[in-house]
Amino acid sequence: MNWSLSFEPLLSWPLLAAVVAPLALLALVGLWLRQRGGWFRAAALVALAAALLNPVLLDEEREPLQSVVAVVVDRSQSQDIGERSKQTDEALAGLKERLARFKQFDVRVVETGNAGAAGDRTETRLFSALESAVRDVPPSRIAGAVMITDGQVHDAPGAAPEFNAPLHALITGEENEKDRRIRFEKAPRFGLVGKPLDMTYRVISTDRQSGPVEVRVSVNGEQVSVERAFVGQEMPLQVTIPNAGRNIIELAIPKEDGELTETNNRAIALVDGIRENLRVLLVSGEPHAGERTWRNLLKSDASVDLVHFTILRPPEKQDGTPINELSLIAFPTRELFVEKISEFDLIIFDRYQHRDVLPILYYDYISEYVENGGALLIAAGPEYAGESTIANTPLMAALPAMPTGQVIDKAFYPRLTDLGQRHPVTRGLDGSGSEPPRWGRWFRTIGIENPEGEVVMKGADDQPLLLLDRKGEGRVGMLLSDQGWLWARGYEGGGPHVQLYRRLAHWLMKEPELEEERLTADGRGMVLEIRRQTMSDDPGTAQVITPSGKTLAVKLEKSEPGVFLGSVEVSDIGLYQVGNGNLSALAHVGPVNAPEFADVVSTPDKLRPATEASGGSVRRLASASLTGGIAIPSVVPVRGGGEATGNDWIGFRTTDDSVLKAVSQVPLFGGFLGLGLLLLALGSMWYREGR
Template sequence: MNERWSLAAGHVPESIVLVLLAVAVLMAVGEGLAAFRRPRAPVARRVAAGLLALRLAALGALLAVAFELTLRVEQVTPAGRRLVVLVDASASMALADAEQEGDEPQSRQARLEAAWQRSADARVGWRDDGLVVEVRGFDLGSRPYTGELAETLAVQPRGEGSDLARALGELSQPEPDRAPLAGVVVISDGLVAPDPAADAQVRAVAEGLGVPVTTLSAGAPHIRDVSVAQVRAGEFAFVENVVELEAEIVAHGLSGTATTVELRRNGLPVASQSLRLGADGVPSEVRFEVAPDRVGQFVYEIAVPPQPREATEANNTRAFVVKVLRDKVRVLHVAGRPDWDVRALRTLLRRDPNVELLSYYILRGLDDIAREDTTAALSLIPFPTDELFEEQLGSFDLIILHNFDSVLHQVEQYLDNIAQYVEDGGALVLIGGDLAFGDLGYALPELAALLPVDTRTRAPLEHEPFRPSLTEAGRRHPITAWLATADEGWAQLPALDDHNPLSTNPRGETIGAATLLSHPDDTDPRGRGRPILAVAEPGRGRTMVLSTGSTWRLGFAPDLPLIDGARPYDLLWLSAVRWLLRDDSSGRLTLETDKPRYRVGETVELQAKTWSAGYAPEPGIAVSWSLRPLAPGPDGQPAKALAEGQWTTDGLGRAREALQELPVGAYVASARRELAEGAVSADDADGLGEHEVRRVFIVEPPGRELAEVDADPGITRLAALAEATGGEALSAVDGDALPRRIPLTEPQADRDGLRVDARRDLPLWNGWVALLLLLATFGGEWLLRRRQGEP
């Protein structure tokens, strides 16, 4: 035990005091030195030296009082050096492997614990040598092991990864109150670097510590396992377009085994391939080509069936989320006669490369057919009503009947098919004109109930220019919201030529009907402006009625203003098409997750939002929600709900739910809102805008931790790490134990690593000693000066 002395200041005066004190000390010392240097006799010089000594002693006493100096006496002993043991706690340590093929496999964790017990004597010896032994577990981070855990290392290895570089890097942080690092021991299977770049990082961090790193490998060379090691798939796909999904299957101990690789969508198989597993560690490529048949968000899985005595089944599947989008929108556009409005809409739709347009002009009616010679060479083809409205009706995403008389053109008998098409999720647009609403052609009850206007009364075309008024619902609706942001609204746009004087559907509230544009002067019997543009959401479909055939003027009038760089006509119709086809921004109820993939232990946040028919946030709406596994139950029915509840949306129409501690798997979250006539379910997996919406997501197992299970690369990696840092490479499979004389850095002969066993503080400024010293020094100098006749 050694004694260490030091001075400690208990008080530091303010800046102005320090300046004054420094000036006074310098003046006193300077004057004393000047007096000492004056020529004197030998005896007088000894007196001058005594005067200088008394002055310096007095100044020292004054400074001790000013700074409240304390003499600190510490009893110190060498604290020894620190040896850190890093123990792998990742999921791969739970795998079982064997030294020889055919031997009974043993888990790497059990092998690690046995090697640690064999090293008990060595650990006692380390402490006897004064080493401070610190045990830490690591996976994606590190944490200390204490007490019994540090003596046994008995843990359940479940970590999601093995970030050895981070664990080593934490040891390089300066810690002045701790013993200096002298060595590191790493006990692991060595699967700590998924690629060469990470491997180089681990070695660089270890070498940067400047201490030997001894490694103890817990893995064995023989393991039975098959894994889906890697999947290559895009996040997006297009409906009816072939997309390739590729995977690498890696096997160990199963060379030549025949198996089947299966592709599943939302838990149900969609394709499979036969595969004969290759040699150990050699990846086998599997490629699936699928053409998604519907729009939506889907969880795909590539899976390999478990093999007998396989080390783990956690890596036999790999799930990923694919969002399927529309590639081309199929639109049927049927016009009663060609005119400028028909031409404008047809040109706009044909210009869009994502639209597959099928367009027909009706150039002859029943009278023309009756007197026409159908055998003539220039005879027009008959309008294919059966093919369009019966055979292929369901293949269209959008149907536009443009100034079309269903009676005149013999389509009235198919209106019930069109009504069913809308209820099943189709989109229908009716555009006015002189042929459209004058003869009750759309009065069929099944269809009339789905429209936002009343088509059970005649509404012949009226020719009177006008500028529509934007309603409150129109200010918020995706189709017309752009008008609300324009400087002068419709006032800056051309007037429209004509309109059909329609009334709103008396039961419009039951189908979410809303009038977006109304006539400024012409009113219905209830005193409301007649609808010019109205929309509804019946069943799972959407309908729109435009009671004028002159919107083409929004694209071709002279001095036409541009809004955000686009023609008003383009804005109106492109917004309408997006809404009709249920673009992501047009849903009345939306449900989202903050991301499509989660790690085990992460919180999943569901976020719902409700909108009114006028697309204002709708508060106070009851929304029921549930969460269930995506895969169906044994009976083929949806799995039992894991969680469910009821939301009431806040003032902004929002609701949230946090889901925690979900196990690995694929899940579907659904939300459902009640409408005036009950809820309507949706089969569409995307579900946006439906009254029942769904979102799928996956909770993944420990990352890529189990994608690589063979211990051979890990054994090589640990041996190279030990060699590069001057440590020793050991193997638990060979029965090695940690050595009593473990490689360490040489101790440094400096003050680092001293432990304070006792401390005693002696105040130099407080008490009678300090007062006596001040009086003796200042008084002694004064008396001596008087005797010598000094000033």
């Protein structure tokens, strides 16, 4: 029982003072003058005042509140090393058992680091978890906290934490652990394709060893070199970026005997490859309505350097005009087609015909250029079907089709073939999804025979309209109509000429995103997403190798013609290898080189400042004196300012807070008892006066 005295005045305080003050003054005067009965009058006055104040004796029924103990359990990936996970489970079970003996403790267990989100797997943030666990608890009710971890905590405060209670840490792992790791020191985010990129890295060993170590350097999964590095020193590295877009640079060192893990024996850098401006040579035949369509498109592309020549007058049309007045500069045929032909990424012949402007030998150089990896586009007009066609030159070796000599002048809607609906160049062209297509008509098709490669668009009478072919290491495209300018001019609503022409040009220049057979993978949070471009109807399943070496099979579902998608939720952060058929891809899930893997050696040092500042302790669960077991400290309740740690025990504060359940009132001057006491006091005063 909790007894206390309270007053509940019958009058307001000002009125009570107005009544009692004059009477008190008279009583004091009587006592000062030592009048007969003065003490009796004073006693009567006190009784009257007490009656007006109405004293009440209170009996409060209170329920004591529990003190909150937070147990923060580290479930990050570094806790999976060795016996740490087992030690954690045993320590958690032992703490729960010991804390359950004390009813005054409310135990809250928070496990962190085992969520599916990438942000929860990349760092060990125990103090954030602790703050969340006690956010709704007043400071007076926080008994303390204990962290079960390997000590690699990435949000540990440098000084005293904002936690006014004992903080204890139980460290998993073993003493004198050994580990070696590699990391990038300088890794640029971007690099030029085909150019060397300067980087630096460092190999770090916990036992402070020195000496050389072999470092394997891989780019997009293919080993490119083996470097010799010295432990502890910053080493230079030069890597050539092979592709535009995402490139994965990987460094790997062999696992050393006695090393904790080889997870951090790899370092990853993601480098976006940027192409230098692509060089395109555009050679136009005699002027025609769509002559500037290709020029305008290529000039509007900031990534293209265009060299354009137009044959304004064929050689047979001589009128005596001096050569130096026919053009601003002479057509440098030898320089372009012999000396610097290999510097061009694409050559376009737009309605060009052979009229001795180019020596016949130069066509052979162009064919050789294509065989060696160059790109050629033929934008054909009626000239391709005439006697002066370039198909009658040594260039025929590079051409995907020979002309029949027929020019079909008939209105038609350009349509995608079955292959064209799946091919990246023509797949999903704006307006292609309806019949007839939602674009304007063309009126001319050049007839060909025995086409090679892939026919992705068809024209009048279902004749081939757009051919794509590979010749040796190079590529050739052939557009068998000169009517594309009608789309550019908006005839009958126009059409997607920019989309088509740009895709066509970039496919010829081997843009990775436009490859017919392509496998890519990417990490979105902790989900691995796989994308497969293919010309087949079913690419099958994708095989995934996780960072830990496990194999997963991921089914690929059709998303659109020629595109299949698959995804799988994963738990490990690191580099995933994806394979499908003869294609492979790499993807990194989670942040690159996450802090969770930067250092995996268990240590009490990071938590010692915070625990000592709070009056707690940090200790290892396992030690050299224990064989196959761990030492779980005893739990002791302590009062507010007492010691909270000992050799084999940890303490948690108990609170004095309680909840009021009920109140019983006993008025001291209430009822007949109060009336009797008051009458007795007044009667004694008059009794004394009457004597």
